[in-house]
Amino acid sequence: MEPMLTFALAKGRLAEQTFDLLERMGIDCHEARNPGRQLVLWDRVQNIRFILVKPSDVPTYVDHGVADLGVVGKDTLMEAERPLYEMLDLGFGRCRLCVAGFPEAQAASVEHATFRVATKYPAIARRWWRSQGKPIEIIELHGSVELGPVIGLSDVILDIVESGSTLKANGLSVLETVCDVSARLVCNRVSLKTKRDRIRWVIDGLEAQVRENA
Amino acid sequence: MSVKKLQIPTGMQDTLPGECEARNLLEERFRALFRSFGYREIRTPVLEYYDTLSERPYGYRPEHVWKTFDRSGRILTLRPDSTIPAARMAAGPLGRAELPLRLCYLQSAAAYQVDTLSMLCEQPQAGVELMGESGSLADAEVIGLAVDCLKAAGLQAFQIELGQAAFFTGFLREAGLSDSQAHEVRQLVERKDALGIQMYLRQESISAEVTDRLMRLPRLYGDATVLDEAEALTQSPECLAALRNLREVIATLERTGCEAEVTIDLGMAQEAGYYSGIIFRGHAAGAGQPILSGGRYDGLTERFGRQMPAVGFALMTKLLMIALERQGARFEASPLDVLIACDPACAGDALRRAAALRAEGRSVAMIYRVDRESLLRHLDAGDAREGLLFTPAGTERIAKEVKR
Numbered sequence: 001m002e003p004m005l006t007f008a009l010a011k012g013r014l015a016e017q018t019f020d021l022l023e024r025m026g027i028d029c030h031e032a033r034n035p036g037r038q039l040v041l042w043d044r045v046q047n048i049r050f051i052l053v054k055p056s057d058v059p060t061y062v063d064h065g066v067a068d069l070g071v072v073g074k075d076t077l078m079e080a081e082r083p084l085y086e087m088l089d090l091g092f093g094r095c096r097l098c099v100a101g102f103p104e105a106q107a108a109s110v111e112h113a114t115f116r117v118a119t120k121y122p123a124i125a126r127r128w129w130r131s132q133g134k135p136i137e138i139i140e141l142h143g144s145v146e147l148g149p150v151i152g153l154s155d156v157i158l159d160i161v162e163s164g165s166t167l168k169a170n171g172l173s174v175l176e177t178v179c180d181v182s183a184r185l186v187c188n189r190v191s192l193k194t195k196r197d198r199i200r201w202v203i204d205g206l207e208a209q210v211r212e213n214a
Numbered sequence: 215m216s217v218k219k220l221q222i223p224t225g226m227q228d229t230l231p232g233e234c235e236a237r238n239l240l241e242e243r244f245r246a247l248f249r250s251f252g253y254r255e256i257r258t259p260v261l262e263y264y265d266t267l268s269e270r271p272y273g274y275r276p277e278h279v280w281k282t283f284d285r286s287g288r289i290l291t292l293r294p295d296s297t298i299p300a301a302r303m304a305a306g307p308l309g310r311a312e313l314p315l316r317l318c319y320l321q322s323a324a325a326y327q328v329d330t331l332s333m334l335c336e337q338p339q340a341g342v343e344l345m346g347e348s349g350s351l352a353d354a355e356v357i358g359l360a361v362d363c364l365k366a367a368g369l370q371a372f373q374i375e376l377g378q379a380a381f382f383t384g385f386l387r388e389a390g391l392s393d394s395q396a397h398e399v400r401q402l403v404e405r406k407d408a409l410g411i412q413m414y415l416r417q418e419s420i421s422a423e424v425t426d427r428l429m430r431l432p433r434l435y436g437d438a439t440v441l442d443e444a445e446a447l448t449q450s451p452e453c454l455a456a457l458r459n460l461r462e463v464i465a466t467l468e469r470t471g472c473e474a475e476v477t478i479d480l481g482m483a484q485e486a487g488y489y490s491g492i493i494f495r496g497h498a499a500g501a502g503q504p505i506l507s508g509g510r511y512d513g514l515t516e517r518f519g520r521q522m523p524a525v526g527f528a529l530m531t532k533l534l535m536i537a538l539e540r541q542g543a544r545f546e547a548s549p550l551d552v553l554i555a556c557d558p559a560c561a562g563d564a565l566r567r568a569a570a571l572r573a574e575g576r577s578v579a580m581i582y583r584v585d586r587e588s589l590l591r592h593l594d595a596g597d598a599r600e601g602l603l604f605t606p607a608g609t610e611r612i613a614k615e616v617k618r
Binding site for chain 1: 371373375404405406407409410432435436477479497498499500501502503504
């Protein structure tokens with residue numbers, strides 16, 4: 001029997017798109033697509049199991065080695081700051097990590113003693129403004145970050161932007177792009193070595209699928 | 215009782231009797247192995263001057279070490295590893311010792327984990343340093359000894375992975391990267407992020423030919439065929455010598471009957487900046503992180519005023535025990551031989567009996583009252599194999615079937 005592989009996937013669209021690729025490789029994702037109340041889902045023939053978790057928990061499961069592989073957005077990965085192997089850009093889940101606010105925010109902020117940033121990504125924000133040599137105050141939010149500048153909680157936000165329509169609807173615009181984001185295949189550092197052939201098979205298979213789609 | 219009084223600092227841990235007993239057993243095996251290869255045990259101070267550990271380019275960053283002050287205000291740190299103190303020792307108090315010098319240690323190291331915030335900060339380690347010997351034979355001796363330790367511990371499935379610091383630095387130098395570029399690429403290779411390398415080098419206007427070559431680094435892992443692949447990618451004498459070193463080490467290990475699975479990862483970037491040649495890690499199935507790491511550090515002792523080549527490893531005993539447990543091992547305190555409960559009136563008889571049993575080499579603990587129930591509870595809990603009850607009416611022997 002091949003060694004068991006465990007995938008940690010972020011619930012929702014990223015997981016669905018990952019299943020699309022895996023199914024084309026001959027992995028049975030039927031159970032994983034219809035989890036019900038099950039937390040651990042199997043393809044027993046291939047000896048692969050899936051766990052569906054919150055996106056920000058994917059790097060945690062993989063880092064601790066309880067999941068060998070994970071699929072997660074680059075934004076979540078950068079925020080988690082965990083030492084994982086980042087094996088593949090899966091090409092979907094594309095968006096940008098941006099600084100947004102009212103266009104005059106950047107200029108006005110010079111007068112402020114502190115520059116306030118509302119974000120779901122405090123670690124990325126700290127690193128970004130540190131690299132710019134600018135002191136900031138981070139206001140950590142868990143949703144509707146756009147409200148920050150609108151209601152006067154913060155000067156700018158740092159968040160992912162897909163179409164930009166939410167920003168526009170609130171009179172905000174992108175001031176700076178921090179980086180491009182897409183879904184990544186991550187791997188535990190030990191698993192990559194101890195289950196080398198099996199994981200190489202998954203990586204090569206996914207890479208071929210991604211190239212075909214491109 | 216306030217709960218606060220029961221807390222211990224984050225990252226520290228208590229060791230309970232079962233674990234303690236198992237760890238002692240493991241450490242005795244390691245000690246015997248080290249001794250059989252001629253390594254002399256040392257202990258180093260729990261505190262060192264921060265200056266000793268922080269000097270660039272090798273040093274620890276301030277956020278990674280536990281710090282305190284002495285009376286005069288100098289910064290002290292808990293030792294974050296035992297290699298730097300051993301190097302200091304080899305140049306200082308052992309400065310006149312004949313080379314090669316073989317040192318070993320079984321002691322803890324405390325550092326804030328660079329990798330994972332939740333991890334153990336205090337790590338019991340077992341390790342060796344072979345100083346004054348350069349070359350592949352010395353490298354192979356140390357790696358072979360590391361393998362023997364893992365086998366002696368009863369670890370089932372494990373792998374030794376070899377990398378080469380000199381290959382890595384030589385490869386980046388051959389590509390003509392600046393120091394800051396090399397630093398960035400090193401971090402990306404450590405994450406095996408080939409795409410990140412491509413994006414970064416494009417942004418830095420590095421030629422496509424060099425970019426293609428560097429993008430191969432994250433994938434240069436696997437069996438020995440990786441060495442052929444790497445050889446085709448470089449003309450740097452430094453890199454070629456490094457690859458030759460790896461081949462020689464693998465050949466020596468095979469010759470000496472080392473049965474461990476040995477693999478290569480040329481993209482292994484060293485955590486400790488002082489490595490200069492071969493680097494290696496031990497991976498156990500079921501452990502999320504390496505259980506041992508080591509390598510050659512030829513430049514380290516020089517900074518204490520005595521130049522000599524050196525190679526060593528540290529085995530993280532606690533991580534090894536976690537791996538053993540995940541592979542099915544159980545660590546429980548073994549039962550005492552005899553537990554005696556006695557009426558104070560019969561204490562004389564009971565104590566004489568205990569002394570006689572101890573003289574036979576048996577372990578005996580006392581309960582200084584006649585408490586049959588308590589005695590039975592202890593026996594039920596598997597604390598002792600046999601109970602003796604001393605009362606004025608006579609002596610009763612209670613033997614329980616010890617379940618484990």
